[in-house]
Amino acid sequence: MRHPAQVDFKRSVGCSQSFLLKNPRKQRGLFQSYLEGLHWVMRYYFRGPDHASWSWYYPFYHAPMAFDLANYDKLRNPEISLEIGRAFRPFQQLMAVLPSSSKTLLPECYQGLFGTESPIAHFYPRKFVVDMDGVKVPWGGMTLSFACIFLGTMIFPST
16 A cells, blocks of 8 residues: 555656556556666666667656655566667767758758658658656757657668
């Protein structure tokens, strides 16, 4: 049984009780992905970028509640295995984070990939939702459509 204050806190920060309490499989996936993210950060900062997985991404919008994560049964041994890869090249990284309206910041040979006839045009939607909840500046919002993090590996094979 959860403490009433904990449930009220979850409600106040927008966590769906139905997601957290009625779908244990999704909750376990959230916990596992979060622990993988912590593992990724530790490897990147303590062993260097050559030891990081460049294909891994966090598939959720928010982190789990610390109280719930502390009760995760695999917390002590989460069985994390990340594929070590190569970092994106600078222009690949820019293409993964820039909107199509900023294509002029890239060399001309890359700008055509932002067009409507491009095979990767679906990664650059013209209209998308931006979450401005709790944001104080116009550029601080979070895009709610998830772009494919594997953009660089799909367009530019490793050489």
